Amino acid sequence: MIKTYFYNHSERRMEHDVDLDRMHTFLKSPEDLLWIDLYDVGNDELQYIAKLFDFHPLTIEDCLHVSPRAKVDQYDGYWFFVLHALRYNEESEEEVTTLELNVFLGPNYLVTIHKTPMPTIGRIAAACHRSIEYMNKGPDYLLYCIVDGITDEYFPILERISVRIDELEDEIYEHDDVEEITEEFLAIKRTLILIRRVILPQRWVFKDVNGRWTFPIREENIPFYTDLIDHLERIVDATETNRDLVNRALETYNSIINARTQEIMRVLTIISTIMLPLTFVTGVFGMNVTFPFIREGSLWPFFVIVFFMAAVAGCMLYAFKKRRWL
Template sequence: MPDQVPPKAPPKLEPGVVAAGVYAKGKRVSDIEIDDAGKWRKKPGHVVWIGLFEPSGDLLARVSEQLNLHPLAIEDAEKAHQHPKIEEYGDALFIVARTAQMVEGKIAFGETHLFVGRGYIVSVRHGASATYSTVRAHCESCPKMLSHGEDYILYKILDFIVDNYMPVLETVRHEIEGLEDKVLHESISTEQVRRLYALRRDLLKLRNAVVPLVDICRRLEHVELLPIDPEMRPHFRDVTDHVQRIRESVDSLREVLAFAFEASLMMGQAQQSTITRKLAAWAAILAVPTAIAGIYGMNFDHMPELKWRYGYFAVIGVIVALCGFLFYRFRKNKWL
């Protein structure tokens, strides 16, 4: 029998490379090395898909050399901390999107930079971000759609980024509802007030990450100058609608937080007012015996009632009657 040739082992991934593969007609052809990306990209009908996570400058330079990426885009991808945007460099696109995840009860933000051109797509992740292996697996399970190449992959990545906003919003929503109930039914602590402020600040950051995606998706959907397959443009409308719903949810949660924050301040002021009224009421009641005792403590020589047999009991009775009347009036007016 002829000797069987063992299957070729997939190339070992170097640090910073999450996945690197080439696709043709909607099917995965092979895993590739970064230094072979340019060769595969030049083959008609082939798409190189590379996923990177916090790559080094040297790795980005090698990818740029293979796929002829624009130096300014590479510089942005290396530095990170970019605002969401979409830029054209000849027949290629450079897209920056912000990602969000819940990390230890707080919203952590990251970035994804996307290089898209004919025959390739490169995703560069920084910071808090879910891996796109799920996107890759879903695309590979739909060869017909994946046959649209880099345009379909771009759509799925953007859709995945937007979908990952929802778990963050749901977590924040549950926490806000709990804090809102406490504000309305009981006094909240200083730490909870700080948490309200922190949540409102995080939601503002999330809104700043979401809103630019609306413009990005609309440009991908409508602008004819961008190198996007016309058949794929309607798919970006779905992402646009999804982003719009996310933005509306963020705005509604920020309004609820603003109400809860204002309500906490008003509840605190109301509690202080209640305490002030109670103190004022008791001070008025205690002023009666204080005043009478002060009069009898003047030690005048001519005070006829001092020698009256029932003077002590009469004074005590007057004090009790006046204090009782004041207590009744304050209680009736809900000061006590």
């Protein structure tokens, strides 16, 4: 599907579904803005757009294949972005999937390419039918709006993960089902690793390590991009914090398990250590042999044996007490 939105600056109004074959007329004025949104398109449509704008073959190759790493490349007269939105489905095997968004940013046009419809772009496109608010501040502002919308979708995901870690922390004290808890740990950790992989390069797309913008931004739009960078860094921060929290929970889980195993061992050992020698004593007197000192019908052997066993048990309890096992 190819959708086009054209902002006519001189008449201050929007046009839709313009005829792309007359494209050179749209790009004449640097004040106008043409936005072409492609989704669910085949190779033919892509090649058609590439030819119209004379895009480099490498960028089209990137659009056709999956590019798991966000980036910005400067070409002759335009910038090519690879960005990613997240789709989060807690119930599915793969909790997090990425939606790739390819963007061409030119002096007075913006081309966005994505495989499936994206809610953020849908919302902005719908608004563009009604008003000029998104398109009258240059292509960099329109790009900001799209990326900001995508970025805002990360926050509820990280919020939900944070809640899941809290729940997990309570569950590790219940310790009912090992598999359930460890699978939850595995799932959260995998999700955090994948989010981190997606978000970390995204952070460097707009501003490089030397604090310079990677592409020209209008003076009045700089505060918006500063704000965007701040949002991206907050997401990176939250991912790191969540990772630390989940690691901490896993370590604690292991400590709890170890400590509980030790407690169980202690009980087992106390019981065994007291019972086994006593049972041995009863076994000795259960043998079908003639015992010395024991006369048939006399009661005192029974009481001597019982007293002896009570003494043995008492000594052992005292030894355990001294070792602080009781």
